[in-house]
Amino acid sequence: MKTTCLHQAHIDAGAKMVDFGGWDMPINYGSQIEEHHAVRKDKGMFDVSHMTVVDLVGQDSEKFLLHILANDVRKLKDSKALYSTMLNENGGIIDDLIVYKRANNNYRIVVNAGTREKDLAWFEKQISNFDAQITEQPNLAMIAVQGPNAIAACLTILPKEISAQLSELSKFSAIDADDFYIGRTGYTGEDGVEILVEEKNAIELWNQLLQAGVVPCGLGSRDTLRLESGMHLYGQDMNEDISPLECGLAWTVRKVDVNFVGSQALMALRENGVKRKMTGVVLTERGILRHDQELVDDKKMTGVVTSGSFSPTLDVAIGMAIVDKDMTDNVKVQIRKKQLPVKLIKLPFVRNGQSNI
């Protein structure tokens, strides 16, 4: 199994390790729920070095990104980040990603670990007509430090000049320094940063963060945090058979100069009428919502839970679901032999520590 350069640090911290798409990663360090609360109320950190980082340079780099991404990279000023999907010809989602603009025709892209091979193959196939080069950066480790007190903790341990920049850094922006690449981004619904460092410097950074009181958190709590904040997980809430228009990501699809891979399929879908939508669901009785549970309403409209779990912040079962566009408010979920009522609610459930339900 593949390991990150922080593997031994996880074991030393008492992590329970699991196979995460071929990577031996920490699921928790004792209690997933306590780690979840640490991020919502204070500060926690995740090793996300398994994620795939690629750099894109060359005079056609912007053109290439306009071709393969549904969002509009021309919106980006230098050092800004953008969330986008990457579509196939049918408008289905190959992956979702974050792209950072470092300078004109110079980008850094972070894609999912589980889709690494197909993403790299797709980049290679699509880039041949462009004067641009894409290079994986496997020697970069990535630590996400998240929570209302996350940035304050980082300020105490980073070099002075970096800290000075970090204290001024606006959301969805990055610091592009020699030893650190720091984006004010995350996957928890809390403030925080994602720090890219050379693998050789990662352990020192991890240990400094530990000493600053940042709680090591496993991928278990990362999942409940992102679910509460209504953030999609590739492979569950979206896949190659779902378009961004049907899973709550229409806001990431550009409306001008719409000539990108998948744009014609999206146009046809819009003309015929989008028939499904993403919604939040809350179970009003005891039980837990899970991926693939079926929903049905009093008019026989149907849907499926794409992500479901227990919400530690709200103390109730929550889920994201893709449902018929006109689903009524009278919805039940099938859990084993029982049909239990659920409430549809607008995502997110929680943002910046505050409940929206």
Add this chain to the structure above:
Amino acid sequence: MSYVPDNLKYTESHEWIETLSNGNIRVGISEHAQSALGDIVFVEVPELDSYASGDECAVVESVKTASDIYTPVTGTIVAVNDALEDTPELINESPYDDGWIFEMEVDNDDELADLKTAEEYRNSIEDEA
């Protein structure tokens, strides 16, 4: 190595079985099983009914996943641990005592002899690891 009390019997599917003074059995899940599941947030306790050995009778759900609980022998479930409704985490905190799940009247005591001893169960979870 997780704690495996010597006075209990066990199943392959990680239930423990305690024989009570009235001849009924009490059933829960082992410390090893609760640790693998992680934080437990919901327990669907069994209906009071008769069951065959190996029937799915209850479900224990952690944040991470749902796990079926099986009846270890044939018989009738006569009591369930109602405390689990509000405090499912008792299974994490006290898997062999406060975290018990149900009690069962056993049809045929011979079936109990087929369950694993503590030593056999210890060996089986070591092999698993």
